[in-house]
Amino acid sequence: MASTATLVLAASALTALPSSAAESPSVPTPPGAHEVRFATFNTALERGEQGALVEELATPDSEQARNVAEIIQHVRPDVLLVNEFDYDEEGAGPRLFQDxxxxxxxxxxxxxxxxxxxxxxxxxxxxxxxxxNGDGRAVTEPGGPDYAEDAFGYGLFPGQYGMVVYSMYPIVTDEVRTFQNFRWADMPDALLPTDPETGEPFYSEEALEVLRLSSKSHWDVPIDTGRGRPVHLLASHPTPPTFDGPERRNVARNHDEIRFWADYVTPRGASYVYDDRGVRGGLAPGSPFVIAGDLNADPNDGDGHPEAVTQLLEHRHVVDVRPSSQGGRGAAQRQGGANEDHEGDPELDSADFNDVPGPGNLRVDYVLPSRSLPARGSGVFWPTVDDPLFRLTGDYPFPSSDHRLVWVDLLRP
Incomplete structure (x- = not known):
């Protein structure tokens, strides 16, 4: 299993908040002495060409990266999962974004x-x-949508839309488990798509022999918070449940990518699972965990499977803290369109999507702790229009990302 774990030796600077931040209700108070702030943020820092993100981050001149960094600096999570950050084998991108x-x-x-x-x-x-993608040919040369649709996960080049974990606490690198290579067909009762006209499997036998479940990857990253038992950060970024055809292959895959974690944290529920080292089984019973990421599924609205994310929100070992913001409510009212027909509470929204045409604003980014980790606070960084930090999120075209950072403060186990 190829991976990169980087140690950056530096101390956090302590400076007074600028007046604009001090006046902003979007900036949370620091977590308590025995609390850890977990967060997820789809930063939309993916780029259309391999190496372009590294080249951009090599200078301090990217306005989008500056805005993304400022959001992180205001919220100050202790453990942060970043989605949509292109992967490179040398780990240059994460280092440059830090430096x-x-x-x-x-x-x-x-x-x-x-x-x-x-x-x-x-x-x-x-x-x-x-x-x-069912067009009768396999495209293997990188570049273009035909190649992206025949890749294991939609991408113009290897590593596009990658993930990074930043942590104030030691990452137990030797115990990290990744599930990049787990085959979708190896999940019992998987929702493998069928052709609605014929009832036959959409994917050929040849495709099912190799097709992986994860559109990006699933990671179990143990974080040593200094209190004995590590907290397992369960990180992923399932495929959006759209951009497919009547077979709804992406809807099915999104459901099963989320189901993977529901099974993984259920005792004896993941006996079928194997990681990239060949180790079988799910999370050890009683282990504290936090499921985090852009799951691309709203429990009430949007195009996803109606039970996709409820597999986690209603799981007996998971707590839905329901992070919220007033900015989400204001955006839904201001933008109208599809938002007017939504059933979900707009204060819980975490993404600002097209309203006409499009699904409108949705709750798709999650930080879901296990019941053994009491929550002490939570929020979605979505400033209202009268907030001095609204400039960091704004309306389309977004100065940072179409997603919002979601955070939860948890009592250390």
Whole structure:
């Protein structure tokens, strides 16, 4: 299993908050002495060409990266999962983002230093060698939508839309488990798609022999918070339940990518699971965990399977803390469109999507702790229009990302 774990030796700077941040209700108070702030943030820092993100982050001049970094500096999570951050084998991207953006105070915000970083390969943009989109041919040369649709996960090149974990606490690297290579067909009762006209399997036998479940990857990253038992950060970024056809293959895959974690944290529920080292089974019973990431599924609205994320929200070992913001409510009212017909509470939304046409704003980003980790606070960084930090999120075209950072403060186990 190829992976990169980087140690950055630096101390966090302590400076006063600038007046704009001090006046912003979007900036949370620091967690308590015995609490850990976990967060997830789809930063939309993916780029259309391999190496482009590293080249951009090599200077301190990226306005988007500065805004993303400033959001992180205001919220100051202790453990942060970043989605949509292109993977490179040398780990240059995460280091450059730390050195040139997080370590530099943005618009007066205090710099933030993460001593520990973890990243690993993902399936996006990795050629499968088979026809996955049903057009009768297998495209294996990187570049273009035909190649992306035949890759294990949609991507123009290997590593696009990758993931990174930044942590104030040691990452138990030797005990990290990744599930990049787990085959979808090896999940019992998987929702493998069928052709609605014929009832026959959508994927060929050749495709099912190699097709992986994870569109990016699933990671179990143990974090040593200093109290004895590590907290297992269960990180992923399932495929959006759209951009497919009447077979709804992405709807089915999104459901099963989320189901993977529901089974993984259920005692004896994941006996079928194997990791990239060949070790079988799920999480050890009683282990504290946090499921985090852009899961691309709203429990009430959008195009996903109606039971996709409820597998986690209603799981007996999971607590839905329901992080919220007033900015989400304001955006839904201001933008109208599809938002007017939504059933879900807009204060829980975490993504600002097209309203016409499109699904509207949705709750798709989650930080879901186990019941053994009492929550002490939570929120979605989504400033209202009268907030001085609204400039960091804004409306389309977004100055940072179409997703919002979601955070939860948890009592250390």
């Amino acid at each position: 040139n953006y997080l370590s530099v105070g943005q618009s007066g915000a205090a710099p933030i230093e993460y001593p520990y970083v973890y990243t690993a390969p993902v399936n996006t943009g990795v050629a499968s060698g088979v026809d996955l």
